[in-house]
Amino acid sequence: MKFGWINAFGAGLVLLMLIPNIVYALRSRGEQNRCANAFMNVIEQLGRYGCIVLMWLPFPVWEFGFARVGAMLLYLLGNGALLTAYLLVFFFYMKQKSRRRALILAVLPACIFLLSGLLLRHWLLVGFAALFAVGHCYVTLQNRGDAYE
Numbered sequence: 674m675k676f677g678w679i680n681a682f683g684a685g686l687v688l689l690m691l692i693p694n695i696v697y698a699l700r701s702r703g704e705q706n707r708c709a710n711a712f713m714n715v716i717e718q719l720g721r722y723g724c725i726v727l728m729w730l731p732f733p734v735w736e737f738g739f740a741r742v743g744a745m746l747l748y749l750l751g752n753g754a755l756l757t758a759y760l761l762v763f764f765f766y767m768k769q770k771s772r773r774r775a776l777i778l779a780v781l782p783a784c785i786f787l788l789s790g791l792l793l794r795h796w797l798l799v800g801f802a803a804l805f806a807v808g809h810c811y812v813t814l815q816n817r818g819d820a821y822e
Contacts, residue, residue: 683737758781783806
């Protein structure tokens with residue numbers, strides 16, 4: 674099972690994850706990043722943009738593929754379920770912010786990236802997903818640590 678040199682499903686996942694983030698950014702224009710740890714901010718951004726690109730571009734493997742049909746089904750269903758959960762939590766987060774929801778919103782995209790990388794056997798994506806997970810959770814906790822219940 675192969676996707677070829679561009680993964681349209683991966684690109685669609687990224688776009689669907691970006692939509693609520695864009696809406697949030699437009700509604701929260703004055704919000705500042707309160708994380709003072711420059712290293713962790715860099716790790717988060719490096720992981721984020723690495724994952725965004727590698728979800729649809731198979732650099733350096735040059736072709737997306739699955740070892741088995743079951744892996745492809747798990748990729749489609751698992752990412753569909755994780756994306757649905759992400760969008761639902763984002764909907765409730767926009768209604769009432771909480772530290773718990775913010776942390777869930779940090780973990781779910783990392784799970785999508787990690788699941789995708791593992792099932793596609795795209796080890797560079799797995800590495801960037803791990804960077805993103807650590808950085809995004811840390812920065813989220815710094816930004817939401819005492820702001821909400």
